[in-house]
Amino acid sequence: MAGGGARRRIRAGATGARNAKEATLDIGTVVVVGAGTMGRGIAQVAALAGLRTVLTDLSAEALAKASASIASSLEKGVEKGKTPREAAEAARSLLSTSTDLAAAAAAADLVVEAVFEDLALKEDLFRRLDAAAPPAAILASNTSSLPLTRIAAATRRPGKVIGMHFFNPVPVMPLLELVRTAETSGETLAAALAVGKRLGKETIVVRDSPGFATSRLGLAIGLEAMRMYEEGVASARDIDRAMELGYRHPMGPLRLTDLVGLDVRLAIADHLAKELGTDRFAPPGILRRLVAKGKLGRKSGEGFYRWEGEQALEKQP
Numbered sequence: 123m124a125g126g127g128a129r130r131r132i133r134a135g136a137t138g139a140r141n142a143k144e145a146t147l148d149i150g151t152v153v154v155v156g157a158g159t160m161g162r163g164i165a166q167v168a169a170l171a172g173l174r175t176v177l178t179d180l181s182a183e184a185l186a187k188a189s190a191s192i193a194s195s196l197e198k199g200v201e202k203g204k205t206p207r208e209a210a211e212a213a214r215s216l217l218s219t220s221t222d223l224a225a226a227a228a229a230a231d232l233v234v235e236a237v238f239e240d241l242a243l244k245e246d247l248f249r250r251l252d253a254a255a256p257p258a259a260i261l262a263s264n265t266s267s268l269p270l271t272r273i274a275a276a277t278r279r280p281g282k283v284i285g286m287h288f289f290n291p292v293p294v295m296p297l298l299e300l301v302r303t304a305e306t307s308g309e310t311l312a313a314a315l316a317v318g319k320r321l322g323k324e325t326i327v328v329r330d331s332p333g334f335a336t337s338r339l340g341l342a343i344g345l346e347a348m349r350m351y352e353e354g355v356a357s358a359r360d361i362d363r364a365m366e367l368g369y370r371h372p373m374g375p376l377r378l379t380d381l382v383g384l385d386v387r388l389a390i391a392d393h394l395a396k397e398l399g400t401d402r403f404a405p406p407g408i409l410r411r412l413v414a415k416g417k418l419g420r421k422s423g424e425g426f427y428r429w430e431g432e433q434a435l436e437k438q439p
């Protein structure tokens with residue numbers, strides 16, 4: 123995809139964040155690092171919002187796949203009447219790709235990192251971004267669980283580091299969870315809030331803490347649902363229907379666990395129990411037993427349900 127095109131900037135002033143300084147911050151160029159599931163979605167919404175966007179990855183193949191997938195997603199938006207054709211064309215011209223991280227970062231006002239969920243990898247990347255990006259640039263991470271404070275400590279600009287946690291699929295999901303550390307400046311938060319608004323997202327602000335708001339709350343309900351299933355309070359389907367029909371959750375907690383993967387949820391529960399120093403997140407026996415038996419949810423064919431393709435079938439007690 124070609125770069126260039128009209129460049130619009132976001133100005134974030136003191137409004138929108140407590141403790142924000144008077145100075146304004148300009149976001150004209152967004153660099154997204156990692157062209158996987160999340161990075162390509164973030165790049166798409168940034169370009170569609172009229173921001174010059176550079177998507178980078180180590181792998182040229184990943185970039186080619188991401189470009190094709192973004193082009194097809196934009197085209198679908200046009201066909202469905204959700205995106206005006208001119209807006210999709212403008213987005214295509216504002217989006218470019220690169221395997222040269224340092225060169226891309228040198229032009230960034232905001233970097234959003236979306237590489238693999240690995241603390242050492244992210245620390246190394248933030249060290250390199252800190253060296254390559256202009257001193258005023260904001261460095262954000264899309265991590266869903268890692269401590270932002272540790273990532274920020276790899277840089278000499280912790281005040282300019284913030285979590286920007288998007289949800290999958292990024293063009294569809296309305297939430298942007300902003301994670302601020304004790305050192306994130308008010309100015310940085312104000313700029314991140316303004317970017318979120320520009321991208322059409324609803325923002326929430328959360329202190330850097332294990333599980334942030336989304337994973338912690340989601341897991342609390344998930345673990346309680348598993349305990350209720352284990353105690354025979356109701357069937358898996360009825361526990362799920364309690365939340366779907368009684369609280370308008372789009373999907374019940376046990377079905378969601380099957381989709382996310384029981385092994386993934388077990389790892390998060392162990393992590394939260396340890397980091398928060400509480401047994402509120404101690405994984406229920408049934409979760410450990412199912413994982414030990416290789417029953418990991420939809421991907422293995424069985425979890426709290428038995429799966430036939432996309433269909434979840436109730437298991438016999």
Ligand SMILES: NC(=O)c1ccc[n+]([C@@H]2O[C@H](COP(=O)([O-])OP(=O)(O)OC[C@H]3O[C@@H](n4cnc5c(N)ncnc54)[C@H](O)[C@@H]3O)[C@@H](O)[C@H]2O)c1
Pocket residue numbers: 155156157158159160161178179180181184235236237238239240243247264265266267287288289290
């Ligand atoms: N997938 C989700 O549902 C989801 C939701 C919210 C947040 N997240 C978080 O977003 C991040 C990315 O997740 P994903 O699912 O998009 O991963 P992914 O595996 O789909 O993509 C990761 C990409 O990063 C690239 N990459 C790895 N190391 C790199 C480096 N040093 N420099 C440049 N590129 C590099 C890889 O080539 C790959 O294309 C993770 O931190 C994850 O926790 C994921």
